[in-house]
Amino acid sequence: MPPAPDYRPSRSHAVLGPDFYDPVPAAAFPQHILRWRNQRAAETVGLDALTEAEWTQHFGRFQPLPGSFETPLALRYHGHQFRHYNPDLGDGRGFLFAQLYEDKGRLLDLGTKGSGRTPYSRAGDGRLTLKGGVREILATELLEARGVNTSKSFSLIETGEALHRGDEPSPTRSSVLVRLSHSHIRIGTFQRLAYLSETQAIGRLIEYTLATYWPQIDPGPVPALTLLAEVMAAVAQMGAQWMAAGFVHGVLNTDNINITGESFDYGPWRFLKTYDPRFTAAYFDETGLYAYGRQPSTLLWNLERFAECLMDFAPESALVAQLERFQDIFRPALRAAWFKRLGLLQGELDSDLAFLSNLYQFLLDSGAGFEQIIFDWVGADPARAALSPQSALYARPDFAPIRLGLETRADPAAVAPRGNHPADLPIEEVEALWAPIATADDWSAFEAKIASIRANLTLA
Template sequence: MPPSAAYRPSRSHAALGEAFYDPVPAAVFPKHILRWRNQRAAETVGLGGLTDAEWTQHFGQFAPLPGSFEASLALRYHGHQFRHYNPDLGDGRGFLFAQLYDAEGRLLDLGTKGSGRTPYSRAGDGRLTLKGGVREILATELLEARGVNTSKSFSLIETGEALHRGDEPSPTRSSVLVRLSHSHIRIGTFQRLAYLGQTEAIGRLIEYALATYWPQVAPGPVPALTLLAEVMAGVAKMGAQWMAAGFVHGVLNTDNINITGESFDYGPWRFLKTYDPRFTAAYFDESGLYAYGRQPSTLLWNLERLAECLMDFAPEADLVAQLERFQDLFRPALRAAWFKRLGLLPGDLDADLAFLSSLYQFLLDSGAGFEQTIFDWVGGDASRAAASPQRALYERPDFAPIRLGLETCADPAAVLPLGDGPVDLPIEDVEALWAPIAAFDDWSAFEAKIAAIRALA
């Protein structure tokens, strides 16, 4: 690959030392069929000029990118899974393939999913189904369009193996996904070091994380507190964006929360059809631990686990005081995320949040479509609402104060969504998009959906 001027590789993560990762080879796949190439993302990191053959060589056969890692790194971490600690985790079907900088100078990771077995695979085969890869592309594209800080699905290559899974018809087709992320350092990365008593390594990770991801922030007299503050701010903002997007992640384990507050690792995700705080994405979440309405408190619980790992580096009282600021971070972030989606201008925070509370109650009581309501009222313009299939709901008495708030706070510069209706992605639509791929290798419906999603941006 002749590097472009915009391509700036890095080996930054290797500087942490071998206690943080294991060099691993990629699986050798029988086929390499390029199914998804995120050209828009590739341009931001200087890889837009790759031919498809070069792309497949790097992201299907994992020939090293010039100047980055010679061997891919399976990252080490632990984590709480549904609040039960698991010390047997780690990258079990993925690795950190390369690092590079974007045009803004941010260090980014190219990480994989489905690239083969590692020392942490346990009984798994280290593979990813093609359907799983398609689902992740759909999730990341729609989340990005709805204003969520998310990893980007960078590449998807079908690999020609027949996989057996218990949660979908088998055998099913295989793939390898590459995602572009700001970081793959997780809360679980800190947990592993604390579990093993590797205090010096935690100190090194604190120093590395601050210098790498928040170089503009002075570490202060207690760097661990600075780190916790920055992680909290990013995670609170991410959680608020999920709520405004109507998104349910499904598996908010500590190994699925990275320190830069970027949503990633999409398994049994869902988007709300109607507002329901109790809605869960994972069929195995029988207690509703990770339900839509519990996501903010769950994120705080995960941040508390991070704080526990920092107790050798900061006074416990100061860590607790920092955690108590979560709502002070989350509340304005929630207002910002919702008002951006609705095309509204913010005013008094308490009044704006009271407006949102009324909107939530209306959505719950009326059964109005979550995304349809947002589509109908972006910018406070009643013209779309008048033509809406649910226009009768807007005549309810409990909607009157919401209508007033929408019209009063309308932002004249708000951009109305394109098209004749909301672009949504309920699970039924995901299945409908997958069906022609599975039956006829027909990707036209999937491609049309991506085009509709990208038109929102």
């Protein structure tokens, strides 16, 4: 691969030292069939000129990218899973393949899923089903379209192995996914070091993360407090964006929350059809711990676990005081996320949040489609709302104050969504998109769905 002028590789993560990762080989796959290439994302990191053969060499056979890691790195971490601590985690079917800078100057990671066994695979085979890869592409594309900070599905290559899974008809097809993300340093990365009492390593990680991901921020006299503040702001913003997108992550364990606040490592995710705070995405979440409405409090719980890892570097009282600011950060972030999606201008915070509270109540009482009402009322255009399949709901008396709130806050510059219906993604449609791939290797419906989602990317 001849380096492009805007290709800027990095080996940044390696400076942390071998206590943070294990060099691992990639699996040797019997086939390499390119199924997804995110050309739009490739353009941001100088990899858009790769031929299909070069792309497959790097993201299917994992030939090193020039100037980045010679050997992939399986990252070490622990985490709370459904609030039970698990020290037997780590990259079990993925690794950090490369790092590089995007056109905006941020350091980004190319990480994998399904790239083979590592020291942390335990009883797993280190593989990813093709259906799992398709689901992740759909999730990341729709999250990006709805204005959510998210990793990007960069590449999906079918690998020709037959996998056996308890939650899919087996044998099923296999794949290897590459994601592009701002960071793969997780809350669980810090937890592992605290669990092992590796205080000096925590100090190095605090210094590294601030210098690498927040270089514009003065670390101040207590860098650990500065780091907690930045991580909390990033995670709160991500959570607020999930709520405005109607997204239910599914498995909000501490190892699934990265410090830069980007959505990744989803469980059995869902997008709401209708507003329901109790809705859970995972069939095994029997208590509703990770329900849609509990996501903000769950993120705070995870941040509290992060703060515990910093107690040797900052006074406990100061850490607690910082955590107590979560709602002060989350509330305006929630308003910003919703108003961006609805094409509204922000005003006085309490008034704007009261408007959102009324909107939630209307959604709950009326059973209106979650995404449909956003599609109908972006920029408060009553003409478009009148064409909606749920237009009759807008004649209800309890919608009148919401309509007034929309009209008085409407941004004249708001861009109307394209098309005649919202780019939604209920689980039934995911199954319908997968069926022709599974039975006839027909990707046309999947490709059309991605095009539809991207056509609606107007407010992100």
